[in-house]
Amino acid sequence: MFLEKIQVQNYRNFVESDAFFSQRLNVFIGDNGQGKTNLLEALFLSLQGDTFRYADNINLIRSGQEFSLVKTMAIQRQLKFEIKTQIMKSRKHQFLNGKRVTGSDLKKEFSVVIFSPESLSSIKEGADFRRILIDDMLINFDKNNAYLIADYRKALKTRNRILKNFVDNKESKTNTNLLIDSITPEFLNLGAKLCFVRITALKGLLDDIRSALRRISNNSEDLEVQYLISGENALQYFLRDIHSLLQSRARELREAELSSGVSLVGPHKHDIVFLYGQKDSRFYCSQGQQRAIILAFKMAQIVYHRRAHNDYPILMLDDVLSELDQKKRDSLISFLHEINAQTFVTTTDLAFPEKFSRELVAVFEIKNGQILQ
Numbered sequence: 001m002f003l004e005k006i007q008v009q010n011y012r013n014f015v016e017s018d019a020f021f022s023q024r025l026n027v028f029i030g031d032n033g034q035g036k037t038n039l040l041e042a043l044f045l046s047l048q049g050d051t052f053r054y055a056d057n058i059n060l061i062r063s064g065q066e067f068s069l070v071k072t073m074a075i076q077r078q079l080k081f082e083i084k085t086q087i088m089k090s091r092k093h094q095f096l097n098g099k100r101v102t103g104s105d106l107k108k109e110f111s112v113v114i115f116s117p118e119s120l121s122s123i124k125e126g127a128d129f130r131r132i133l134i135d136d137m138l139i140n141f142d143k144n145n146a147y148l149i150a151d152y153r154k155a156l157k158t159r160n161r162i163l164k165n166f167v168d169n170k171e172s173k174t175n176t177n178l179l180i181d182s183i184t185p186e187f188l189n190l191g192a193k194l195c196f197v198r199i200t201a202l203k204g205l206l207d208d209i210r211s212a213l214r215r216i217s218n219n220s221e222d223l224e225v226q227y228l229i230s231g232e233n234a235l236q237y238f239l240r241d242i243h244s245l246l247q248s249r250a251r252e253l254r255e256a257e258l259s260s261g262v263s264l265v266g267p268h269k270h271d272i273v274f275l276y277g278q279k280d281s282r283f284y285c286s287q288g289q290q291r292a293i294i295l296a297f298k299m300a301q302i303v304y305h306r307r308a309h310n311d312y313p314i315l316m317l318d319d320v321l322s323e324l325d326q327k328k329r330d331s332l333i334s335f336l337h338e339i340n341a342q343t344f345v346t347t348t349d350l351a352f353p354e355k356f357s358r359e360l361v362a363v364f365e366i367k368n369g370q371i372l373q
């Protein structure tokens, strides 16, 4: 699949701009603060229904304007898809070939793998970064996972609202317990299912991560992965084991949930640990080694996607090349060169696309919210 073009209007610092893309490598070049990441974000939003940065609708609309508009044209299996995103201050609407769609619908249709400095830091950051890493991968693995994740988030939100109402004295303890009892079985079913698909995917990807890691780093230590539920490694658990573990945790933590006003049990609390040479990479590995693991993880995700779907996802690399040492940068560029995926890269210098022949590369200069070609 590939993106053919984009039109943006009042998006972040863009007034009105458009661009036609190369099917292989697209480079957004410009000084700091010119709009390179903004443009990448508009592409991502258009294909996945949300942004990879923390932002409300209002942040996406050019200051002083009422709405913003992003239109893209994607080609997949020889079919054309027009994706239109209208952002207003209080809501956002998306249309795929004129039909209203949700973010999950878009995720089901289109696949994107993004490499950002934040994603490369996800080993040392909080567990939520690692959960994003794995949930993004799940959506790539099987498109129906987008709905499972959305359903789980919805159930979690409802459960948290009930707990919060109790903490705010808007509901009695008896009623709160009744409400929580009535929604918890479905909440735990969805939660256990999500854990299980995470575990299955992690196991399925491990060999590909290991071989990508061998390719990008000289270190040959063996990589292992753990999926932690309340500190317990559940990587080998079956669905029913996970379900009963979550059930007993929910019973144990009910009083704590009632006093904190949030759900303390479920996949939104779990963590993924990478063991490098049998040691926890969070504490043992250098920053560069941690980046290598995540880079290998993303490369494995791409290889796996190609195997499962006979097509590549669209790749987006925001500012990552400058974060990598020469060996990792060269390995990543030769990997990008080998695979037949449409790639978007932001950079402040143009040193790297030499490997690609000229006709495969489109360079866009981004200056003060304008696309200059």
Ligand SMILES: Nc1ncnc2c1ncn2[C@@H]1O[C@H](COP(=O)(O)OP(=O)(O)OP(=O)(O)O)[C@@H](O)[C@H]1O
Pocket: 011, 012, 013, 014, 030, 031, 032, 033, 034, 035, 036, 037, 038, 039, 058, 059, 060, 061, 062, 063, 319, 346, 348, 366
């Ligand atoms: N809603 C908005 N309206 C107007 N300008 C905005 C809006 N949101 C962000 N900006 C501006 O966009 C610019 C940042 O753009 P962006 O993050 O894309 O920069 P960049 O080219 O990626 O820079 P860097 O190389 O530093 O990563 C900032 O100057 C910021 O003030």
Ligand SMILES: [Mg+2]
Pocket: 036, 037, 038, 318, 319, 346
């Ligand atoms: Mg940027």
